[in-house]
Amino acid sequence: MSLTNIIAAPSEKQRRYEVLVATSGVSFMIMLDANIVAVSLPSIAGSLHSAFSGVEWVVSAYILAFVACLMPAGAIADRFGRKKSLQWGVAIFTLASVLCGLSETIMQLNIGRALQGIGAALQLSSALAVLGHEFQGSERAKAFATWGVVIGVAATAGPIVGGVITAGLGWQWAFLINAPIGAALFILATRSVIESRDRLHARLDIGGAVLFAAALACFATALIDGGNQGFNLLSVKMLFLAGALLMMAFIYAERRQKRPMVDLRLFRNPAFIGCSLAMLAFASTCYVMTTYLPVFLQGTFFSNPGKTGLALLPFSIPLLAGPWFAARLSQRFSGRGILVIGLLLAAAGNADIAWAAAGSYLFVAIGMFILGMGAGLLNGETARVSMQVVPLERAGMASGLASTFRFVGLLIGLTGLGAVLTAGISRFFALKRLNLPLADTVNLRDAVHHVATGQLQSWLAGKIPSADTALWLQTAHQGFIFGFSLLMGCAAVIAALSALATFILLGRSSQRL
Structure with missing residues (x-):
């Protein structure tokens, strides 16, 4: 042929x-x-x-x-x-x-x-x-x-x-x-x-494109470096400042354009703000869990990667089926209703996992199922609604904005919630420090980082006697669960607040979404 x-x-x-x-x-x-x-x-x-x-x-x-x-x-x-x-x-x-x-x-x-x-x-x-x-x-x-x-x-x-x-x-x-x-x-x-x-x-709009790309590159680099090395670094703060200044320059340049790359009037539309917020919340509290949940399950319940993959099915299956249910629900519910339902399910699922993290896998699996269903409803619906609030002829701009919000939300979730995880582990180690042998000879900040990545045992080798390793690993396990519960609790709060904000903002819109 x-x-x-x-x-x-x-x-x-x-x-x-x-x-x-x-x-x-x-x-x-x-x-x-x-x-x-x-x-x-x-x-x-x-x-x-x-x-x-x-x-x-x-x-x-x-x-x-x-x-x-x-x-x-x-x-x-x-x-x-x-x-x-x-x-x-x-x-x-x-x-x-x-x-x-x-x-x-x-x-x-x-x-x-x-x-x-x-x-x-x-x-x-x-x-x-x-x-x-x-x-x-x-x-x-x-x-x-x-x-x-x-x-x-x-x-x-x-x-x-x-x-x-x-x-x-x-x-x-x-x-x-x-x-x-x-x-x-x-x-x-x-x-x-x-x-x-x-x-x-x-x-x-070449000038707008360059300014916007440079601003996002600064913010993304700051989030990546801050997540890895700490947000108190001067270089990270300077990157955030540079990103803010470039974004201000971008806004100024776009307001002078007859046909701007980003129509800033969209941000006067409550519907656009609402669906953008839902996209950010979906990515930062649901989609990011495809990274965090495997780490948690493998570090808490299953040491075998194969078993961890199977243990993720309560989250994965509804994530796959959710968009199909959203399409069915769209015949009876507005986009506003589906987004709010999805975010509330995400809040409930995250809260359940936060509560059950120190308990049995069964209760964690129930939370993963609820979270997966919320994520599945939001996955396609956030993209659909975001396209609906923008004029058809600006579909490219709408898709670029939707993809940007999705990615920025994911990056915020990875770095922001990762910082919560690290802070929780650090707090737990600070409380248990007096009970740990040779705590003064070990850099606790490095220890916390290795706990968060599941590499503490190999990192401790040669630093403390093997007889003391068991107590360190037990403390690390408890600290990881504490930090992860804190992470999931924060995700639940963010999802719940986003559901409320989305409900209010889309309700103020003159469009039926």
């Missing part, structure tokens, strides 16, 4: 189905890659003979490029065409993945990861814009429900697939696997997606 036949125009029904597959597929590839790479980091460090601190940039280079380019990518999609932007995004991401897989030094790998981040921003913003433009009314709810399920599958399957690929084929294939997937999605997008753009978007 020739290439011409492969990319020939399909029937209308098949075309719309392929649009859904293509837009969901690129999001799946991005999410799957992120989770696969996280599992592969230790193997990468050993293979490329790099210190693990250097390998951390395998994640950070991708994150910084991705977050810095999200909004400019949405503007590019509106200006030059969403289909074209989607094609470029898939092509850049796929080629960068091949570069990563063929890398022989950590520098080559990190350059490839930065290019992946640029491609991911282009294709994700374009995919959501295409999805919002192609499907309207009840079809939009079903489309975003499907998108949410696909994202949930990628988040759930990523660590498992990553472990299998890394163990069986090597870490290089965690990247090279994107080559055939990307090629297939490129062909699918080429033959099915109809080009659309903002007809009034006369030129690209």
